[in-house]
Amino acid sequence: MLAYSLRSLAQGALVLVAVAFIAFSMFRFVGDPVVNMLGQEATLQDRRELTERLGLDAPFPVQFARFIGNAARGEFGVSYRQGRKVSDLIRERLPATLELALLSAIFATGAGILLGVYAAINRDGFLSNLVMTGSLVGVSLPTFLIGIGLIYVFAVELRWLPSFGRGETVALGWWNTGLLTDSGRKSLIMPVLTLGFFQLTLIMRLVRAEMLEVMRAEFIRFARARGVGERTIQLRHALRNTLIPVVTIAGLQLGSVIAFAIVTETVFQWPGLGALFVNAVQFADVPVMAAYLMFVAAVFVVVNLIVDLTYFALDPRLRSGARLAKGH
Amino acid sequence: MTAPPPPGAAPVLEVRDLVFEFRTRRGVLRALDHVSFDIAKGEVLGVVGESGAGKSLTGAAIIGLIEPPGRIAGGEIRLEGARIDNLAPDAMRRIRGRRIGMIFQDPLTSLNPLFRVGDQLVETIQIHLGLDDAAARARAIALLAEVGIPAPERRIDGYPHEFSGGMRQRVVIALALAAEPDLIIADEPTTALDVSVQAQIITLLKRLCRERGTSVMLITHDMGVIAEIADRVAVMYAGRIVEIGPVGAVIRAPRHPYAAGLMGAIPSLEGGRARLLQIPGAMPRLDRIPSGCAFRPRCGQAFAPCSERVPPLMAAGSGLAACWLLDADMTAEAAR
Numbered sequence: 001m002l003a004y005s006l007r008s009l010a011q012g013a014l015v016l017v018a019v020a021f022i023a024f025s026m027f028r029f030v031g032d033p034v035v036n037m038l039g040q041e042a043t044l045q046d047r048r049e050l051t052e053r054l055g056l057d058a059p060f061p062v063q064f065a066r067f068i069g070n071a072a073r074g075e076f077g078v079s080y081r082q083g084r085k086v087s088d089l090i091r092e093r094l095p096a097t098l099e100l101a102l103l104s105a106i107f108a109t110g111a112g113i114l115l116g117v118y119a120a121i122n123r124d125g126f127l128s129n130l131v132m133t134g135s136l137v138g139v140s141l142p143t144f145l146i147g148i149g150l151i152y153v154f155a156v157e158l159r160w161l162p163s164f165g166r167g168e169t170v171a172l173g174w175w176n177t178g179l180l181t182d183s184g185r186k187s188l189i190m191p192v193l194t195l196g197f198f199q200l201t202l203i204m205r206l207v208r209a210e211m212l213e214v215m216r217a218e219f220i221r222f223a224r225a226r227g228v229g230e231r232t233i234q235l236r237h238a239l240r241n242t243l244i245p246v247v248t249i250a251g252l253q254l255g256s257v258i259a260f261a262i263v264t265e266t267v268f269q270w271p272g273l274g275a276l277f278v279n280a281v282q283f284a285d286v287p288v289m290a291a292y293l294m295f296v297a298a299v300f301v302v303v304n305l306i307v308d309l310t311y312f313a314l315d316p317r318l319r320s321g322a323r324l325a326k327g328h
Numbered sequence: 329m330t331a332p333p334p335p336g337a338a339p340v341l342e343v344r345d346l347v348f349e350f351r352t353r354r355g356v357l358r359a360l361d362h363v364s365f366d367i368a369k370g371e372v373l374g375v376v377g378e379s380g381a382g383k384s385l386t387g388a389a390i391i392g393l394i395e396p397p398g399r400i401a402g403g404e405i406r407l408e409g410a411r412i413d414n415l416a417p418d419a420m421r422r423i424r425g426r427r428i429g430m431i432f433q434d435p436l437t438s439l440n441p442l443f444r445v446g447d448q449l450v451e452t453i454q455i456h457l458g459l460d461d462a463a464a465r466a467r468a469i470a471l472l473a474e475v476g477i478p479a480p481e482r483r484i485d486g487y488p489h490e491f492s493g494g495m496r497q498r499v500v501i502a503l504a505l506a507a508e509p510d511l512i513i514a515d516e517p518t519t520a521l522d523v524s525v526q527a528q529i530i531t532l533l534k535r536l537c538r539e540r541g542t543s544v545m546l547i548t549h550d551m552g553v554i555a556e557i558a559d560r561v562a563v564m565y566a567g568r569i570v571e572i573g574p575v576g577a578v579i580r581a582p583r584h585p586y587a588a589g590l591m592g593a594i595p596s597l598e599g600g601r602a603r604l605l606q607i608p609g610a611m612p613r614l615d616r617i618p619s620g621c622a623f624r625p626r627c628g629q630a631f632a633p634c635s636e637r638v639p640p641l642m643a644a645g646s647g648l649a650a651c652w653l654l655d656a657d658m659t660a661e662a663a664r
Contacts, residue, residue, distance in 0.1 A: 218437035224393055225432075226452045226503055227425030230417075240442050316487040317441060 004318075008308045012301035017068070019297035023290035024067045027056075037080050054078075067290075076291035081283045086291045089276060095175045096166055097265070097272035101258035103188060104196035108257070109250055112200045113243075116207025120215070121234055131204070138201030147194040147267035154190060162187050164269040195264040199253045206249055211242040244314050251307035252300075259296040339366035340408060340510050340543045341390065347402035348382070348389055348567075350614070357614040359385055361567045362403070364641075367511065372537065372544040374558030374575065376551065376590065378611050381564040383547045387513040389413070390545070391428050392420040408510065426456040429504035431533075433516040435496035439488035445472075445499050446484035449506060456507035471502040476532060494525035501533060511543045518553060530557055551594050555579055560647075563587045566611055566622035568638075573647015583644035584651045586623045621652065633658045 034047050034056070051057050054077070055066060070076065076086035115135075119128035138146075155163035167183030169176040178184030214220065215238055223233050262274035269275070273292060280288035311318055348360035360382045367373045375383045388394050390405055392412070405413040412423060424430070432438045440448060449468035453459055459467060465484070472480035475498040488496055497517065504512055514533065518526040534557045537544050546558060554561050554575060562572040563584065571584040582588040592605030609626040618624055620635040627634070633652045641648040642655065652658045 218432060218434060219440045221393060222430070222432055222438040222500070222503075223440065224421075225391060225424055225430035226448075226506075227421055227423075227455050228451065229421060229455075232451075237440050237443070241440070244442075315442065316444075317489050 004312075005305075005309070008305050012305060015301055016294070016297055019293060020068055020071055021064070023071075023293040024064050026290055026293075027063075027067075027286050071294055076294070077287040079280075079285055079288050081280070081285045081288075086287045089288065090273065090291055090295065091174055092176075093271060093273045093276050095177060096270060097261055097274065098258070099178060100188065100191050100195060100264070100270060100272060101261055103192045104199070104257050104261075105254040107192055108196040108199035108203055109254070111196075112203030112250070113207050113246075115200075116204040117211060117234070117239065117242075119204065119208045120211035123212070132208070135201035135204055138197050139205070143194060143198060143263045144267050146197055147190070147264060150190045150194060151267075160186075161190055163190075166271060191264050191268045191270055194267065195257060195261055199250075199257055202253060203246065203250050206246055207242060210245055211238055214238045214241045217241070240314065244311070247307055247310050247314065251303050251310070255300045255303035258299045258303075338369065338408075340369050340371075341367040341545070342406040342409075343386070343390065343403070344406070345403035346386070346389060346400065346405065346413075348385055348394075349399060349401040351397045351399070354615065358401075358617075359398070359567050359614055360389070363564075363567070363569055364403075365562055365569060365572060367543045367545055369510075369543060370538070370541045371560065372534070372546060372558045374554035374561040375545060375547045375564060376549055376554060376561060377564035378549065380611055380614075382567040383549075383564055384515050386564075387430070387515050387545060387547055391424055391430050391513055393424075393430075422456075425452055425504075425509065426507045427509050427511070429507070429509040429512045431497075431500055431504045431512060431514040431517045434520040435493055435500050436520070438500050439496060441488055444485055444487055445491070449484070449499075449503060452503055452506040468502075468506075471506060472499070474536065475499070475502045475505075476528075477502075493521055494529060497521060497525075497529050498532065501529075501536065505536060505540070505542070508540065509542065511545065512537060513545045513547070515547045516549075517546070518550070519548070526553070527556075533557070551579070551590065563590065566617055567614075568622065568650065569641065570623065570651070571644075571647065571649040572641070573645065573649075577646045581645060583647070583649035583654060584623075585627045585629055585653070587649070621650075629653060631659075631662045633662070 034050050034054070035042075038046055038050060055063065058066070074087050076090075078084065079086050079089060082089065115131055119131050122128045151163045154161045162183065165187060166178045167185075167187035168181040169178050169184055170180040171177075178188055211234075215234075220233060220238060223237050224230075228237070261270075261272060262278060264270065265272045265274035266278060273295065276288060277292045279285070280292065343366070344364050346360055346363040347358065350357045350359060363382070363386060365373065375386065377383050385394075385398075389400055390412075392415070394400070400413055403413070404411055407423065407427060412420065415423070439445070446465065446468055449471060450461070450464045453464040453467050454461075457464070457467075469480045469484055472484060477483050477495060477498055483491075488499070491499060501517075504514075512533075517533065518529050521529060530553055533544070536542070544557075546553070548554060558575045560573060561575045561578045562569050563578070563582075563586065564570065565586050571578060571582060571587040573583075578587060579591055582591050586607070589605060589607035593607070607626055612618060612622060612625070618635070620633070620637055621627070621630070621639050624630045624634045631652070633639075633655075637652075639650045639652045639655070641650045644651075644654050
């Protein structure tokens, strides 16, 4: 177990270093920040000074080592566009994105598993056919369209929910939360639905397919032959076997929810990291882009670690495999 | 229609004219055609035949584990005199495990990999016997000891993958016996096991069922297993029973040409180096079953009546066989 976790951690660290290298390379290949910051009319003297101040005159390995060292401390330098520390910008924006993404993730997994199990159990029922057909819409409609549709219905026509922004937020230390005010909660509803809808349909279809597969297994037939009731078979014996493959896919999907909330944040003008990144791309604001890239990588590494640990909790075969690996 | 049960014992299971059909797009396929037999209390009935003869299907129909589009289209199944083929699903569920236990072929896939062996045993015991946790666990440990699992009080907390194939089949037997059923249906219980383990499992099954007076319907295509454990044997071909009788008689002097072919295909130590007999051809598919006797195209002794009418089971020696050769009128008429 410990050895397994350590190996996962080491792999994660390796991934982060590789991504750091790519992020760092951007500084060299995506435009010239000095020109961007000073404009066309700057003197050579000005340029040289800024180049030195930004540390762009040092040799490549030194710059990379400096970058990694700073990144490990969460420092990504100063935004070319806003002239503020990237770490401050990220800290301001992070709560908005995390609240949105985590709520979407909970919504997508919870509702996805429930609906998937329902559709698998009542295979040919009217409701499950309806749900399955509806899920096709979710898989095929682009996210922004769902967002715009929701805005049209609930903000423009019905006027129940605000169409953009986070509403009022309350500061808990440096964390600005929208969960403690009415307007904050109302503002969350549509973005959460929009961001979670695709994952919801995906998880639901996956759960349904896996569960139907498991229900054909021999041990399910044997459980029936032992006289176990159908509900117990479905919710105790089949569901746990269903969740093992679902955890992998769902985990990666949830990573991408946190990492790529960009479209949803743009549609709802959500003041999160996605919006920050979009602005950074337009301006070739490399430090912000690099920081965002590292953030995404870190999210995936962490999610993967959680997925691995969940496996352990779910599958006894892995636990004893790890025990064997330890020479038990 | 069936062989007389051993004297002094009322049948635990009676199957009468069981017809099983699959409704498919291309019509109705008849997989079991008027299958009738009894199993007496404490008796072991072996059921043999080629793959697709309907052995497993008969077992599944008895315990009520049939899946659409298959359905029982006729006949009766009685357990200690009461019909069970037309019970409501929940009533049938209470019979499964409690009064009829089942053992499947592959012990590697019969157990849920994510649950401890003990969890699955305790679950079964509590469903049927309503014991509290401690009593159920004690009973589970006793059962594991009885099926020959060493250190059962420790192994009960193991997961299925921590057991070998033979040990897993012992666990499966413990599960099938957990609620002391009257009848065990064992569907190829040794086929997936190593040869060295097969004999152990068969001996164990035989001993446990004898001690408890449990009847067994043993489905297999291994005549050696039948000879070892069965009291009577039923030979199935293309959805029908073609011969049924005491195991010694059927093995030594089979009356039906198909049964004779099966017995001729068993290697024997005394047989020297003679070539094993082989039945030419293959069993017909369900949608191509010939008229009259289904075995006719493969039978070396077929004559006129075989293509006209299905032979019924008739008395032959100490058992019954379904072959026109045993009918004096038919053979006399053909000789004229």
